[in-house]
Amino acid sequence: GQNIDQPTEMTATEGAIVQINCTYQTSGFNGLFWYQQHAGEAPTFLSYNVLDGLEEKGRFSSFLSRSKGYSYLLLKELQMKDSASYLCAVRALFSGGYNKLIFGAGTRLAVHP
Amino acid sequence: DSGVTQTPKHLITATGQRVTLRCSPRSGDLSVYWYQQSLDQGLQFLIQYYNGEERAKGNILERFSAQQFPDLHSELNLSSLELGDSALYFCASSVAQGAYEQYFGPGTRLTVT
Numbered sequence: 001g002q003n004i005d006q007p008t009e010m011t012a013t014e015g016a017i018v019q020i021n022c023t024y025q026t027s028g029f030n031g032l033f034w035y036q037q038h039a040g041e042a043p044t045f046l047s048y049n050v051l052d053g054l055e056e057k058g059r060f061s062s063f064l065s066r067s068k069g070y071s072y073l074l075l076k077e078l079q080m081k082d083s084a085s086y087l088c089a090v091r092a093l094f095s096g097g098y099n100k101l102i103f104g105a106g107t108r109l110a111v112h113p
Numbered sequence: 114d115s116g117v118t119q120t121p122k123h124l125i126t127a128t129g130q131r132v133t134l135r136c137s138p139r140s141g142d143l144s145v146y147w148y149q150q151s152l153d154q155g156l157q158f159l160i161q162y163y164n165g166e167e168r169a170k171g172n173i174l175e176r177f178s179a180q181q182f183p184d185l186h187s188e189l190n191l192s193s194l195e196l197g198d199s200a201l202y203f204c205a206s207s208v209a210q211g212a213y214e215q216y217f218g219p220g221t222r223l224t225v226t
Contacts (some may be wrong), residue, residue: 099212
């Protein structure tokens with residue numbers, strides 16, 4: 001089966017750094033995505049990791065350890081507009097030879113002044 | 114703006130009815146994915162089409178069906194609607210069929226009364 005765990009809610013202060021963790025158990029692992037979703041809006045792509053290590057993109061970085069089934073999203077210099085849900089999604093190969101994205105329930109981040 | 118369009122934005126209908134949700138992918142994208150997002154379930158993959166053919170299936174109910182037309186737009190048909198079908202329905206598109214980076218439309222909010 002597929003299982004993705006991430007904290008339900010987190011709070012942080014403007015200007016600070018926050019790390020959102022994601023653990024997964026899946027067969028046919030083929031990569032991990034992070035998406036940002038503001039309430040009532042569409043998810044938007046943040047990052048993609050397929051190999052172990054850190055991928056940095058401006059204020060956002062994402063890390064993957066395939067052996068540990070673990071990823072995190074690091075947000076630096078937090079801004080109020082970063083208040084949103086952050087979705088961890090695993091890309092996995094299923095029977096039939098097709099890949100699917102399996103999303104975690106999301107972590108709701110609230111940034112306070 | 115992701116370039117993916119969905120209509121209608123909102124839909125209110127009664128139990129037992131049938132509705133059709135429409136999606137136009139980004140220019141050049143051949144894959145279309147449908148997702149359901151309800152408050153208690155998170156983002157659930159329903160079905161994927163690539164260049165007119167069904168590619169991958171997720172947790173799609175038998176009451177639901179979809180198709181992708183020669184011009185690559187897609188429709189999701191929901192029939193015998195139940196209260197529990199109330200949710201946000203997102204369409205996403207990507208260039209390739211392998212569930213890589215997906216661009217999400219703004220969603221259709223379906224309310225079943």
